[in-house]
Amino acid sequence: MIEAVGLTKRYGKTLAVDNLSFSVPSGRVTGFLGPNGAGKSTTMRMILGLDTPTGGTALIDGKRYRDLQQPLRTVGALLDAKWVHPNRSARAHLQWLARSNRLPAKRVDEVLEIVGLTSVAGKRAGGFSLGMSQRLGIAAALLGDPQVLLFDEPVNGLDPEGILWIRKFMHRLAEEGRTVFVSSHLLSEMALTAQELVVIGRGKLISQSSTEDFVTQATENTVRVRSPQLAPLRSALGKLGVSIRDEGEALVVSGMDCADIGELAAREGVVLHELSPQRGSLEEAFMQLTGDSVEYHTEIAEPGVPATLTTAGK
Amino acid sequence: MTTLLATERIKLFTTRSPWWSIVAALGLTIGFAGLVALNHSEGRPLQVEHSQFGIQFGLVVVLVMAALAVTTEYRFSTIRATFQAVPNRSAVLVAKTAVVAVLAAVIGEIAAFGSWTVTRVIAGGPEMAIATGADVRMVAGVGLVYALAAVIAVAVGTLVRQSAGAISILLIWPLLVENLVQLIPGAGPHIHDWMPFVNAERFLNPPEFTTPPIGPWGSLAYLAGVAAALFAAAMVAVNRRDA
Structure with missing residues (x-):
């Protein structure tokens, strides 16, 4: 169990983490999701007592990290696989x-x-590939057989085999009843790995829910309707209290499925030219939620679409 | 604390730099003593101080080794792994400093007695005997000086956190700054009297032409005071900063 209460970190004028409160339950994999620069690593460093919060506290099983005796027995963490002397x-x-x-x-x-590194145990860590370094980092996190595990972007830069290995590994750790807290900027990856999600943007909490709820909420289905008689259709839909958005020649309706809209149109005698379900992708949903909170927009991005979501993070 | 000392010992000796430093420090000091002994002319018999010319070169190596022991931790972020494993940062710094200082002391004793032995074997006469208190200080005292120098270097390394910066300071300070302050008109020589490495030198080798304000043991105590002050500053910094 990890608990953050009003966690705040200020670097000069920048507020990296802003009054962040969340809890990470045991026995589940909890994803820590946010765009690059959202404050995920800073939050993890504060949980581990490496950075001192400007305000608030982070507690592990009710204790501050600095008060833990032999902390590796309680908390295992992999924040950066390169924190190893290369020689x-x-x-x-x-x-x-x-x-x-x-x-x-x-x-x-x-x-x-x-972690499968027995054969290269005597080799200098500086010569390891990223995948091997990542495994060494995980080995270090597991040393004390801890109940709480933190991983910061563990699949960053890994090949598909490595990603799959880590994902299965996290599930196993959670099934053993441990608290697993894993950060990522990739919603698609988190949707597969995490059962719970803590989503942040610009250091602020955006949501905490189960991954399933987050995905259904975020990707709420809409129906696109095109018709030469938009006005009567709009008023008919309006009476039912569903939300309608104009999109050029078409209406985008949410809260009603294709079948219901089709039947309504038939009753009203409205001709339809298009009736198509629109399913938002996870990425779009994530962008919608965190779009305003992405710190660095690139110039080539389309207006309103952040371009930093799939690039590697550090 | 024994756990932490063992941890820091493992960390120190599982990288290459201390091993190279040991070889370099002993090679420079004892090797130089050998060269002096081989080159000396028969007319003037060698004395104990003639065997210790190389000690200052060994001191430079020890300063670099001790600084690297901490700056490489920042360079490779193993300091974060360390604080993650041991959140008590003061204890970590004490243990690291102790391990490095003990190694420096051992290097110093081997360097000094090794130099003395080599000189005696090659060109020694009865004048080479360690007879007076000054002789004992000159040889056995090297370990103390190296240990205190190591504490200073660890402290500077902790404060600067960067290999190039720390090593520059630690080389330029004793080799240039402490000598150049003498050129300041008026106050120069007095400031010179209170330079830490000048005092290290005076503990080992009392000056023949000037009258120092404090005796050799006073000089050593002063050096220890400087080391303690820098170490205290490093302690404050390491606890206050984000890792």
Whole structure:
């Protein structure tokens, strides 16, 4: 269980994280979703006591990170796979971490086995591919067999096989009853990985809900209707209290499906030229929700469409 | 604290730089002593101080090693992994400084006694005996000076957080700044008297032509005071800053 209460971080004039409150339940994978620069990494660093919040607190099982005794036994985290001395071997990296929390030396070999790095344990970590570094980071996070796990953009830059491996791995950790909190700027990835979603933009909470609810809400279905007799149709729909939006020659109706609209049109004697269901994609939905809160727009982007959603984050 | 000391020991010795530093420091000091002994003319017998010429080169290597022990942690962000594993930052800094200082002390003792032994074997006479208190300080004292220098270097490295910057400061300060302050008209020599590495030198090798304001042990205490002040500043910084 992770709890953020009014978490705030200010860098000079910039408010990186703005009065953020959310909770991460155990036994589930909770996604931490937001565009690049939304404050995800800063929030995670504050949870881990690396950065001091300007205001608010982050609690893990009711305690501040700094008050944890041998924190690796409670919280495992992979914030950046490159936080390793390149000339140190994978095993040596895990050895000093294990020693610092009085974990048995044999645990090092166990976690190397779990992530499949046993054969390269003696090699210098600087020569590892991104996928291998990521696995080493996960091994470090698992060292203390912690109940709470944090991963910051763990699939960034990985190949499909690596992504699948991490996704399955997270599910397994959650099934074992652990708290898994994983950040990403990719909604499509989170839709597959996370059961709960904490969505932020520009440091502010946008929503916290189950992934399913978020997706249905965000991708609410609409129907596009084209007709030479728009006026009577609009008034008929208006009486039913559904929401209507003009889109050039057509109406976009939400809250009513194709069949109902078709029957209504028939009763009113309105000729239809088009009656088509519109399903918003997850990406569109995400952009709609966080669009105003994307920090860096690019010039080539279409008006109102942020262009930073699928580019790698750091 | 023993856990943290063991952790920092593993960290230090699982990278290459301390090993190279040990080889370089011992090679420079003992090697230089050997060269001096081989080149000396028969007329003037060698004394203990002649075996210790290389000590200042070893000191430079120790400063670089100690600074790197902390700046590489910032360079590769392993400092964050460290604070994640041990949120008590003061304890981390104490343990790291202790481990580096002990290594520096061991390097210093081996360098000093090694230099002395090599000189004695090559060209030693009865004058090479470690007889007076000054002789003991000159040889056995090197470990103390190296250890305090290591504390200063770790503190500077922690404050600067950057290898190039920290090493520049640590090389330019003892080699240039401390000598150049003498050129300041009037106050120069007095300021010079209170430079930390001048005092390190005076502890090992009392000056023959000037009268220092404090004796050799006073000089060492002063050096320790400077190290303690810098270390305290590093402690404050490391606790206040975001990692």
